[in-house]
Structure formats: structure tokens, C-alpha cells
Amino acid sequence: MSDADERFLAALARELSALLGPRIELLGLELERPGDGRVRITALLATSAGTERIVEDGDSLTSVAAALIERAPILRLAEGFRELVEPSTMRGMKATPR
Numbered sequence: 001m002s003d004a005d006e007r008f009l010a011a012l013a014r015e016l017s018a019l020l021g022p023r024i025e026l027l028g029l030e031l032e033r034p035g036d037g038r039v040r041i042t043a044l045l046a047t048s049a050g051t052e053r054i055v056e057d058g059d060s061l062t063s064v065a066a067a068l069i070e071r072a073p074i075l076r077l078a079e080g081f082r083e084l085v086e087p088s089t090m091r092g093m094k095a096t097p098r
Contacts, residue, residue, distance in 0.1 A: 008065070019076065029043055038059060039058060040064065048082055
């Protein structure tokens with residue numbers, strides 16, 4: 001991976017972390033160039049439901065990054081909903097019986 005790619009991924013990680021919020025941890029990003037002119041970025045996330053792998057691919061690095069950035073608020077909303085519906089999934093908290 002080139003230095004430019006590494007800097008791009010570092011900047012993308014900062015942006016995604018802010019969009020994902022405090023309850024989703026970005027564990028890492030992986031960049032692949034399968035050789036057919038396409039680009040693939042895999043994001044590994046720690047959520048209340050466990051570890052999730054999000055994969056986006058496309059024709060350019062910027063289009064793939066844009067797709068991940070677009071998904072981040074949706075993932076954050078899903079995490080919040082999951083915690084409302086299943087309070088026992090909240091990290092560090094125990095569900096109280098009703």
C-alpha cells in the first residue's frame with residue numbers, strides 16, 4: 001500500500017469514527033485493489049451486537065469512501081435502536097428485570 005493510500009485511510013478512519021459515535025468502535029480499515037480496476041474497503045466495527053464487517057467496493061477510492069461515510073450514520077442509528085430494543089446489549093450495563 002502506498003503512503004498516499006495509508007494517509008487516505010487514516011483520514012477516513014478519523015471521519016468514520018466521528019460519524020459512528022461513541023458506541024461503535026472502528027477496529028480497522030483494509031484497502032484492497034483486486035486488479036480489475038476496482039477498489040474495496042473493509043471496515044471492522046465493534047458494536048453491541050458483536051463484531052461487524054462492512055465492505056464497500058467501487059470504481060474509485062473516493063466513491064468507496066463516500067459509500068462508507070454515507071453508511072456510518074445509518075449504522076449509528078441502528079446501534080441506538082438496538083440498545084433501545086435490547087437494553088442488555090449496552091456495553092458495561094446489565095438489564096434490569098421488569
